[in-house]
Amino acid sequence: MAEVFERLKQPAVVGEILAGVIIGPSLLGWVEPSELLGIIAEIGVIFLLFMVGLETKPQDIIRVGKRAFLVGTLGVIFPFVAGYGIAMWWDGSFVEAMFIGAALVATSVGITARVLGSMGLLDRETSRIILGAAVIDDILGLIILSVVSGLGTGSVDVTAVLKTAGLAIAFTVVVGLFGSRIMTWLAPRIDGLRVNKPFFNIGIILCLGLSVVSIYFGVAAIIGAFLAGMAMAEATENNPKVHQLTSGVTEFLVPFFLVNIGMQLNLSVFRDTNVVVLAIIITVAAVITKFIGGGLGVLGMSKREIAQVGVGMIPRGEVGIVVAQIGLGMGVISQPFFASVLFMAVATTLIAPPLIKIFFAEDTDKDGIMDEFEEHDVSDEYSRIG
Amino acid sequence: MAEVFERLKQPAVVGEILAGVIIGPSLLGWVEPSELLGIIAEIGVIFLLFMVGLETKPQDIIRVGKRAFLVGTLGVIFPFVAGYGIAMWWDGSFVEAMFIGAALVATSVGITARVLGSMGLLDRETSRIILGAAVIDDILGLIILSVVSGLGTGSVDVTAVLKTAGLAIAFTVVVGLFGSRIMTWLAPRIDGLRVNKPFFNIGIILCLGLSVVSIYFGVAAIIGAFLAGMAMAEATENNPKVHQLTSGVTEFLVPFFLVNIGMQLNLSVFRDTNVVVLAIIITVAAVITKFIGGGLGVLGMSKREIAQVGVGMIPRGEVGIVVAQIGLGMGVISQPFFASVLFMAVATTLIAPPLIKIFFAEDTDKDGIMDEFEEHDVSDEYSRIG
Numbered sequence: 100m101a102e103v104f105e106r107l108k109q110p111a112v113v114g115e116i117l118a119g120v121i122i123g124p125s126l127l128g129w130v131e132p133s134e135l136l137g138i139i140a141e142i143g144v145i146f147l148l149f150m151v152g153l154e155t156k157p158q159d160i161i162r163v164g165k166r167a168f169l170v171g172t173l174g175v176i177f178p179f180v181a182g183y184g185i186a187m188w189w190d191g192s193f194v195e196a197m198f199i200g201a202a203l204v205a206t207s208v209g210i211t212a213r214v215l216g217s218m219g220l221l222d223r224e225t226s227r228i229i230l231g232a233a234v235i236d237d238i239l240g241l242i243i244l245s246v247v248s249g250l251g252t253g254s255v256d257v258t259a260v261l262k263t264a265g266l267a268i269a270f271t272v273v274v275g276l277f278g279s280r281i282m283t284w285l286a287p288r289i290d291g292l293r294v295n296k297p298f299f300n301i302g303i304i305l306c307l308g309l310s311v312v313s314i315y316f317g318v319a320a321i322i323g324a325f326l327a328g329m330a331m332a333e334a335t336e337n338n339p340k341v342h343q344l345t346s347g348v349t350e351f352l353v354p355f356f357l358v359n360i361g362m363q364l365n366l367s368v369f370r371d372t373n374v375v376v377l378a379i380i381i382t383v384a385a386v387i388t389k390f391i392g393g394g395l396g397v398l399g400m401s402k403r404e405i406a407q408v409g410v411g412m413i414p415r416g417e418v419g420i421v422v423a424q425i426g427l428g429m430g431v432i433s434q435p436f437f438a439s440v441l442f443m444a445v446a447t448t449l450i451a452p453p454l455i456k457i458f459f460a461e462d463t464d465k466d467g468i469m470d471e472f473e474e475h476d477v478s479d480e481y482s483r484i485g
Numbered sequence: 486m487a488e489v490f491e492r493l494k495q496p497a498v499v500g501e502i503l504a505g506v507i508i509g510p511s512l513l514g515w516v517e518p519s520e521l522l523g524i525i526a527e528i529g530v531i532f533l534l535f536m537v538g539l540e541t542k543p544q545d546i547i548r549v550g551k552r553a554f555l556v557g558t559l560g561v562i563f564p565f566v567a568g569y570g571i572a573m574w575w576d577g578s579f580v581e582a583m584f585i586g587a588a589l590v591a592t593s594v595g596i597t598a599r600v601l602g603s604m605g606l607l608d609r610e611t612s613r614i615i616l617g618a619a620v621i622d623d624i625l626g627l628i629i630l631s632v633v634s635g636l637g638t639g640s641v642d643v644t645a646v647l648k649t650a651g652l653a654i655a656f657t658v659v660v661g662l663f664g665s666r667i668m669t670w671l672a673p674r675i676d677g678l679r680v681n682k683p684f685f686n687i688g689i690i691l692c693l694g695l696s697v698v699s700i701y702f703g704v705a706a707i708i709g710a711f712l713a714g715m716a717m718a719e720a721t722e723n724n725p726k727v728h729q730l731t732s733g734v735t736e737f738l739v740p741f742f743l744v745n746i747g748m749q750l751n752l753s754v755f756r757d758t759n760v761v762v763l764a765i766i767i768t769v770a771a772v773i774t775k776f777i778g779g780g781l782g783v784l785g786m787s788k789r790e791i792a793q794v795g796v797g798m799i800p801r802g803e804v805g806i807v808v809a810q811i812g813l814g815m816g817v818i819s820q821p822f823f824a825s826v827l828f829m830a831v832a833t834t835l836i837a838p839p840l841i842k843i844f845f846a847e848d849t850d851k852d853g854i855m856d857e858f859e860e861h862d863v864s865d866e867y868s869r870i871g
Contacts, residue, residue: 105679135521293491295603296736303737347733350682351689
């Protein structure tokens, strides 16, 4: 499917997600979503964000910090308010409406990162704003989720919410600020290890380790993986092998992540016209509010750049699904809302990549679409053959 | 642990297996063997054998075919007879004795391949004899297992056994003989694909695809993966990226394979002196009979080479465990025998790597222990830094 979509000049990710829709329970039913597939998918997106982190130095994000903060914040407020409003208007309960708002919040940066990475555009300013905003977005999403989960169980513990938020922010800031210095200081020691491929092995340990720690601090595992990559970005800048080896893992596992998203789509919602209408309204609102919220954050940049940031924030993917699942598990979200959020999550993920490709198109390197991760190749003549 | 063992000038694999023993249920109990870990471990060893296959052209194996056949066959007969004899003498039933014999048969070529690969010695004649013998060994093991499983259920269906054997042999021979030609013919077409890293992606599909097909034909998945690698060896000979990318996956997943073996060890058998004696007798017999059987197969070569082949065939690892588990599941193997086979499987896997290192030591490239897979690096200065 990736090959078919590349030939149609469409993003390969869309093909891979659609492959999931096709082989999943909605259509052919060859493969059911399972815990195992979910875990492999999660490891895949963890390595993807680790790889994106390897391409991103902390200063790159700090430099765009103010803008990223605005994009992240406004890109959270607009969709939340829209989701809340739509659910209230559609006869949802207050708690239900809060959950739908929360489910519309979090951007799935993996999709955008994959598309930008395969276009070789991760070093663009707008790409970095998107990456920084995704971190802010995730922390805000966490705070909102802890508030609405409190509402779901009947009471909001303000101290607990503040503690969660404080820990998440502290973890991100500390690792973001000091991680890179520590790894640069450790680099000669890592180089002195006797195991094969010491930097890659330390990278795996750091990536998986910070993913676990970030879950402990309430942030998504992919944020920990991204911070781990960023911490190693400077130490491995002249070390193409770490990128190559990581790229091997990513190339193998990321399709599982994409197919797994596709498999979540529940086409049976289309049997009920009401749900179809709700799903479409929520999806349209999710696209527009994120585009406007994200775009407003970079007001003052060129129209093109505003559009780039706007579309880059659209995909919701797995994060919205997780929020909806929590709500369903608590018994506060009804099936039509759950089905609509699932549809929105997959639909935004399918809509965004072509838009990203269009708005970033002219920025692509003249020699065509090129893998960012290939840039480090010493063996240029082989860069595509691999 | 890999680092510690490298510093002690011992094989890293031993450190990694011991890590599994330490964190597993026998000692600290931090991690229990689970289906998920088992699957990740299996994918790890599948990629390891795929990678070994990428370094091995079909002619390399065909050239040593006669010797490999003798090594494989004699290396099966000796341990089988020994296992059967010991179990009968230890008051085992006839069926039980047949199962113990079968559990002693199959070499776990993953361990040997890992050690030889990390020493850069996969291209030695003796390495190729070991690889070829492992294929023969696996097919004979399959035939024996289908016979003893028949005994376990009460009747041996000779037609079914012959059919199983015929399919397994036909599959291996057909893929071994024609796979490489087909892939060489397809190479320009693969090169024309639009997806990123086309050869690596086709490699993954072929590796996982042939693993599944080989299970369908009754052969181990790793044999399918090895054949897949061998089929692509010629087509990707001048393509270092395929090796690099595969190496990334291997480096990430193989430790799960090794740790998972270590976790199977059940140290509680040592509470019963009788079982300790049985476990030690079976282990000693497993080591000696495989060494002699394998060594006899290459009689006429130098003493050193005979020893190299002999020790290379010693590790039993996961295969013996699987046979014992089948016997346990059928209720024909008693706990003491099961525990002893588990012990033998892990112990042979721990004993073999240092022996392999000793007998192959002088063959190592002068510039020290070097990763075979690094040889393809264009970026030599980075080869160890990765």
